[in-house]
Amino acid sequence: MSKHLLCQDCLAISEPSSNENATCSCGGDLCGCLTCANDAEKLLSGERDYRRLHLEAPIDLSHWSASSGIRALQAA
Numbered sequence: 001m002s003k004h005l006l007c008q009d010c011l012a013i014s015e016p017s018s019n020e021n022a023t024c025s026c027g028g029d030l031c032g033c034l035t036c037a038n039d040a041e042k043l044l045s046g047e048r049d050y051r052r053l054h055l056e057a058p059i060d061l062s063h064w065s066a067s068s069g070i071r072a073l074q075a076a
C-alpha cells in the first residue's frame with residue numbers, strides 16, 4: 001500500500017521494489033508503514049521542520065535529499 005520506504009537512520013527515501021531485502025544504502029532499516037510513508041511524502045513536498053515529522057530528536061533537514069537523506073550533510 002505504501003508508496004515510499006523511509007530509512008530509519010538517514011531518512012533517505014527508497015521506492016518499494018521487488019527486492020524484499022529492504023535495507024538502505026547506509027545499512028539502515030527501511031520502513032514503509034503509514035507514519036513513515038507520510039513523513040516521506042512531507043519531505044518530498046518540501047517539509048524541513050522535524051517537529052512536523054515523526055522524529056523524536058531535532059534533526060537538521062536543510063541539506064536533506066531523497067537519495068541520500070541527511071547523509072548529504074555529513075558528506076559535505
Ligand SMILES: [Zn+2]
Pocket residue numbers: 007008009010011012024025026027028069
Ligand atoms: Zn539510510
Ligand SMILES: [Zn+2]
Pocket residue numbers: 031032033034035036037
Ligand atoms: Zn515506519
